[in-house]
Amino acid sequence: MTYCVGLYLEEGLVMLADTRTNAGVDNISTYSKTFIWENPGERTITMMSAGNLAVTQAVVALIEEGLVPEEHPDGDIHTMYNVPTMFKAARLVGQAVRQVYIEDAEAMEAQNTTFSASFLLGGQIRGRGMRLFQVYAAGNFINATEDTPFLQIGEHKYGKPILDRALDYGGTSLTEGTKLALLSMDSTIRSNLTVGFPLDLVIYRKDELKVGVKVRIKEDDPYFKDLSSRWSEALRAAYQAFPSPDWA
Amino acid sequence: MTYCVGLYLEEGLVMLADTRTNAGVDNISTYSKTFIWENPGERTITMMSAGNLAVTQAVVALIEEGLVPEEHPDGDIHTMYNVPTMFKAARLVGQAVRQVYIEDAEAMEAQNTTFSASFLLGGQIRGRGMRLFQVYAAGNFINATEDTPFLQIGEHKYGKPILDRALDYGGTSLTEGTKLALLSMDSTIRSNLTVGFPLDLVIYRKDELKVGVKVRIKEDDPYFKDLSSRWSEALRAAYQAFPSPDWA
Numbered sequence: 001m002t003y004c005v006g007l008y009l010e011e012g013l014v015m016l017a018d019t020r021t022n023a024g025v026d027n028i029s030t031y032s033k034t035f036i037w038e039n040p041g042e043r044t045i046t047m048m049s050a051g052n053l054a055v056t057q058a059v060v061a062l063i064e065e066g067l068v069p070e071e072h073p074d075g076d077i078h079t080m081y082n083v084p085t086m087f088k089a090a091r092l093v094g095q096a097v098r099q100v101y102i103e104d105a106e107a108m109e110a111q112n113t114t115f116s117a118s119f120l121l122g123g124q125i126r127g128r129g130m131r132l133f134q135v136y137a138a139g140n141f142i143n144a145t146e147d148t149p150f151l152q153i154g155e156h157k158y159g160k161p162i163l164d165r166a167l168d169y170g171g172t173s174l175t176e177g178t179k180l181a182l183l184s185m186d187s188t189i190r191s192n193l194t195v196g197f198p199l200d201l202v203i204y205r206k207d208e209l210k211v212g213v214k215v216r217i218k219e220d221d222p223y224f225k226d227l228s229s230r231w232s233e234a235l236r237a238a239y240q241a242f243p244s245p246d247w248a
Numbered sequence: 249m250t251y252c253v254g255l256y257l258e259e260g261l262v263m264l265a266d267t268r269t270n271a272g273v274d275n276i277s278t279y280s281k282t283f284i285w286e287n288p289g290e291r292t293i294t295m296m297s298a299g300n301l302a303v304t305q306a307v308v309a310l311i312e313e314g315l316v317p318e319e320h321p322d323g324d325i326h327t328m329y330n331v332p333t334m335f336k337a338a339r340l341v342g343q344a345v346r347q348v349y350i351e352d353a354e355a356m357e358a359q360n361t362t363f364s365a366s367f368l369l370g371g372q373i374r375g376r377g378m379r380l381f382q383v384y385a386a387g388n389f390i391n392a393t394e395d396t397p398f399l400q401i402g403e404h405k406y407g408k409p410i411l412d413r414a415l416d417y418g419g420t421s422l423t424e425g426t427k428l429a430l431l432s433m434d435s436t437i438r439s440n441l442t443v444g445f446p447l448d449l450v451i452y453r454k455d456e457l458k459v460g461v462k463v464r465i466k467e468d469d470p471y472f473k474d475l476s477s478r479w480s481e482a483l484r485a486a487y488q489a490f491p492s493p494d495w496a
Contacts, residue, residue: 157405161435165480166487175492183487187409201495215495223493230490232413238482239414239431244423245471247449247463 001194002033002050002154005163005184006120007177008132008144010170012205012212013122016181017048018189020196034200035060037080040210043125045080045089046202050154051117051137052108055100059117062096070095086131090121094139101137118153123204130206146170158191159184174203179227182217186228199224249442250281250298250402253411253432254368255425256380256392258418260453260460261370264429265296266437268444282448283308285328288458293328293337293371294450298402299364299385300356303348307365310344318343334379338369342387349385366401371452378454394418406439407432422451427475430465434476447472 004017015034022028031053038044047063049056066077069091076082083089097117105115115137122132132144134151144151149169152160162184166172172180178201188195203213217224252265263282270276279301286292295311297304314327317339324330331337345365353363363385370380380392382399392399397417400408410432414420420428426449436443451461465472 157439158409160439161406161409162483164435164438166484176488178493179487179490187412190412191405191408213495223491223495227490227493231486234482234486234489235410236414238479238486239427240424241482242427242475242478243471245426245475247461 001192003156003159003185003188003192003195004033004048004050004120004153005156005159005181006048006122006132006134006144006151007163007167007172007181008122008130008149008151008169009172009174009177010206011174011177012203012208013046013130013132014174014177014181015046015048015120015122015202015204016185017200018185018195019198019200020194021053022194025193028194028196030198032200034202036202036211036214038210039081041126042209043081043123044204044210045086045121045123045125046204046211047093048120048153048200049117050119052113052115055097055104055115055117056119058100058104059093059096059119062099063092067092067095067099084125085128086121086123086125086133089123090131090133090135090141090143093119093121093135094141097135097137098139101139120151120153124206124209126209130204155188155192155195159188162187174205178203182224182227183231186224186231249440251404251407251433251436251440251443252281252296252298252368252401253404253407253429254296254370254380254382254392254399255411255415255420255429256370256378256397256399256417257420257422257425258454259422259425260451260456261294261378261380262422262425262429263294263296263368263370263450263452264433265448266433266443267446267448268442269301270442273441276442276444278446280448282450284450284459284462286458287329289374290457291329291371291373292452292458293334293369293373294452294459295341296368296401296448298366300361303345303352303363303365304367306348306352307341307344307367310347311340315340315343315347332373333376334369334371334373334381337371337373338379338381338383338389338391341367341369341383342389345383345385346387349387368399368401372454372457374457378452403436403440403443407436410435422453426451430472430475431479434472434479
């Protein structure tokens with residue numbers, strides 16, 4: 001399993017992924033699920049992946065090689081460094097997933113392995129708006145909006161309530177969003193053993209056209225540990241201070 | 249879907265269930281999933297159910313009729329009013345599920361309907377300890393302990409993080425536990441449309457041998473609404489007050 005979350009905020013993007021992969025509980029490894037394609041000042045694109053590792057690695061390899069767009073079979077090869085828009089970047093990811101599906105899905109099914117893959121894709125290209133997409137295994141995709149300013153892939157349930165309650169497109173700063181993404185991840189790691197450290201965090205400030213922060217957070221990171229314990233204390237203090245119901 | 253949560257605390261039990269059932273998103277009904285068998289001063293047993301409604305209703309009907317225990321085929325019929333221990337009460341539920349499985353599962357499978365059922369069973373019988381069980385569709389069961397003082401059935405993920413962080417067998421009072429159960433339910437209702445109001449809440453204080461509080465909480469309940477909005481405010485205030493990371 002995996003947990004990746006992307007926040008789409010007025011100030012920019014916060015994207016956070018774990019690095020654990022597992023084939024059964026006794027076969028656990030660390031793989032980065034975070035990929036950045038960047039030409040500073042012109043474009044920056046970050047992708048995070050969840051699902052079957054063989055599928056997602058094949059998708060990344062195809063994206064790296066580049067693909068001729070389905071809609072322009074006589075055109076040039078598209079890569080993350082030359083797609084003209086973030087929409088086309090999402091199409092490139094979608095096309096790569098479909099190609100892996102055509103090549104591998106039947107044989108995987110014969111081995112009772114599910115073809116699964118999903119991606120978060122966020123970034124900006126000069127002269128265009130900042131975007132955050134979620135690409136499905138079918139290669140189609142949705143984008144985050146002001147109404148729903150976050151997208152999640154993988155084990156999304158444990159970390160969703162805090163985002164539902166606290167996140168706001170215009171009202172949450174990049175720094176506050178970073179704390180919320182980390183708390184959402186902390187709740188997930190506590191409840192699902194197949195989501196684990198280290199974490200890859202990418203922060204992008206809108207219109208800067210280069211990644212502002214890319215940091216790997218280890219299990220013993222003092223800031224993360226402090227944030228987690230402060231959160232537990234604050235929750236406890238909060239609900240204890242609430243009035244009691246008449247009927248209790 | 250359904251969400252039921254039971255807290256096993258030093259002071260007693262808190263059990264909370266929603267009442268929504270659905271067969272598709274366009275076929276939603278309200279059914280109580282909470283059943284109480286009580287002989288005040290001698291025993292009180294509360295059961296909450298999740299899963300296929302036809303299965304759980306059949307299980308309740310069999311329990312009401314009573315069953316001859318599998319291990320004593322020549323013995324008397326067991327009902328919730330005469331089982332000698334909570335362990336035997338859980339066996340009675342388990343035996344009822346197995347009987348429904350024998351009768352219905354094959355035909356259900358032929359219609360591509362999954363046989364699903366799970367139950368929380370909490371209470372106390374005079375002279376015995378207070379217990380809280382979770383009974384599975386196979387009729388076997390586990391009980392809550394001081395280390396893991398809560399059990400959940402149905403849509404359990406959204407409401408788990410707060411319990412993981414804040415609940416403590418010895419340190420959480422019945423009143424505090426009630427607030428936590430309600431907040432856990434609130435997080436679930438916000439995220440899963442198939443979990444909904446009204447809620448059935450049962451509070452049992454250990455050794456009283458009768459239910460202390462049984463209340464139905466509607467969507468416009470002023471206490472619940474206040475609790476929910478205070479919680480959102482407190483979460484926001486808490487994470488905003490935390491220090492920012494160096495790297496953000």
